[in-house]
Amino acid sequence: MPSWGQSKLLRSRAPVLLFSVLALFSAVCLAGKEFVKPAARAATTYAANDQHQDEAVTVALDPYDMADKAQIFTVPYSEMGFLPILVIVTNDGDRPISLVGTKAQLTTVDRTKLLPLTADDIYRRLSRPSRNDASPIPVPLPRRKVKGGVSRQAMDEIQNAQFAAKAVEPHTTQAGFMFFDVGGISAPLAGARFYLTGVRNEKGDELLYFEIALEKYLSAPQH
DSSP: OOOHHHHHHHHHHHHHHHHHHHHHHHHHHHHTOOOOOOOOOOGGGSSEEEEETTTTEEEEEEEOOSHHHHTTOSSOTGGGTEEEEEEEEEEOSSSOEEOTTOEEEEEOTTOOEEOOOOHHHHHHHHHSOOOOTTOOOOOOOOSSEETTTEEHHHHHHHHHHBOOOSEEOTTEEEEEEEEEEOTTOSSTTTTOEEEEEOOBOTTSOBOOOEEEETHHHHTSSOO
16 A cells, blocks of 8 residues: 555646646547548638629638637647638639639738738748647647658648639639638637739639628628
8 A cells, every 4th residue: 555655646646647648649649630621612602702793703711710620630720820711712604713823811800911821831830839838738749750840741731721723613613721820819800801812814804802801700600
């Protein structure tokens, strides 16, 4: 039978041991998880959209701001202060449209202008994460280390998730994620607006810019 001192020591170590076991279990589970980009519906079916009927093009947004939606990712974007937004572009016309040279911008309610992060922006944050003692959530166990400490799994996810379409063929939809750095902004979507410029038709003529109020998403019955 352990002495009183040994029992006290065991009790004091129990929470630490329990957290270590849970952290290891969570890390192993996350390490075996694979990212699968969600299948996009027609842009008009999303609450937050801007439909140009004359041009037969609709752009929609689906922010992944809730924990249940963010479970598709293996990279903890929210812990890094990043907001993933699924951008959907549907071409209901009979001619292709070009997305080469498009520019996206998220403008917050206080007029802060945020541009989508590049893959390298995300790599840098992953390789030098900010310390967060208030929420010590374990990071997935890495596979082979690359890019200064970023795992191949994380790199593949970032590359596969990002919006990369250069064109949208007639009667089709293209979608992908844009990531915005919203660190320090308590409610980044409230009162925010998203702008997309530079979409062109098959003749090279630029379409009217797209503007989407994120309140459409926040006020939707279910998102």
